[in-house]
Amino acid sequence: MKRLKIKVFLTIFIILSTFSFMILFFSNVREYKREKSEIKKVLERSYNFLNEDEFKNVKPSINFEKREEIFINFKIYNFLLDDDGNIYGLINGFLDTDNNMSNNTSDAVAYAKKISSKSNIEDEEINIIFDKYSYSKTDNILTVIDNSHQTSTIRTYIIYSLVLFILIEIISLIITYYLTKWITKPVIDSFERERRFIGDASHELKTPIAVIMASTDAYSQDKNKKWLDNIKSESDRMNKLVTELLDLNSLENNSKKFTKENINLSKLIESSLLPYESLFFENNLKFDYKIDKDIYFDVNEEKIKELISILIDNAIKYSCEKGKVNVSLYKNKDIYLTVSNKGEPIPIEERKKIFDRFYKLDKSRNRKSNNYGLGLSIAKKIVELHSGEISVDCVKGITTFIIKL
Secondary structure, eight states: OHHHHHHHHHHHHHHHHHHHHHHHHHHHHHHHHHHHHHHHHHHHHHHHHOOHHHHHOOOTTTTHHHHHHHTTTSEEEEEEEOTTSOEEEEEEOOBOTTSSBOHHHHHHHHHHHHHHTSSSOOSEEOOTTTOSEEEEEETTEEEEEEOHHHHHHHHHHHHHHHHHHHHHHHHHHHHHHHHHHHHHHHHHHHHHHHHHHHHHHHHHHHHHHHHHHHHHHHHHHHOOHHHHHHHHHHHHHHHHHHHHHHHHHHHHHOGGGOOOEEEEHHHHHHHHHGGGHHHHHHTTOEEEEEEOSOOEEEEOHHHHHHHHHHHHHHHHHTOOTTOEEEEEEEESSSEEEEEEEESSOOOGGGTTGGGSTTOOSOGGGTTTTTOOSOHHHHHHHHHHHTTOEEEEEEETTEEEEEEEO
């Protein structure tokens, strides 16, 4: 079970981490492409702005004011290259007050010389993550752009993204922890139920088997009929247990083969109750039922009869002496079937547990009444296969089982 939790935890965490990483990654890529596209457009506009007169005059200040107005957010440097690719002129640059090259212009010249000295100059190189400058080369013009602001922006964006990713990872760990608990809880509960089921079934079978074996040994010695009676009694108990187990297993595993047809549920319930009148009389119990006429519903007839049998048997076993059992069937918005009896109230904390397999509320009476704690589990499964709900309520000593269809 621990291994299952680890696998579920890692799976959820990897999915959340991957999803977060992809969002932040593509967000950074989009921002990078946007900045790169803007620089590329500026490089193209810078070249298109040049004219033939400027090729002849390489003074740095030609039309500088006009260019500064167009490329206000960027520092542009246009260098002239000779046929060998060497720089021999700067068409424009940023000057200081003495009409000399500024430090930035000197840096740009150094960068341009470094680029021009390469044996193979690419037509364009824009890298706004690692480099302060980018360039494009067209004809004999090398245009260099100062993209330090964009580089700083992208780097800041990446740092913020990393910090955000770390925060998201911390949140993901917390979410994954609780999601893992929520997802694995039904599996763990199911595993625990199966473990208890095996233990309880083994315990219930152990006693009758031991009695049968002891009675067989005793009968082989004195041939007394009481040993045969013990063997038959315990065999009946085992047969009842195995039958209920098979019935429950059949309901759980063959739900797709569960056939239903639209029938008069009122008549079915009434006819199912009539055979129990003598049983109520024998147990000194009063019995009353109130059934609305002509209520139709899609049901499995045999399973509804079995449901009635389980609920009536349960009501008889747990009714107080000279008590009364009431059954009602009525239709409001939904169809309701109720079976109530006067007896010991079921504690609130026990009311959901009584539908679990092998759960016994009154353990002192179980062996005497051949009760294995499977009846209400079977009843619940029958109701669920009819897309209904079953619950129990206790008010003023009256215990009522309520089936809503």
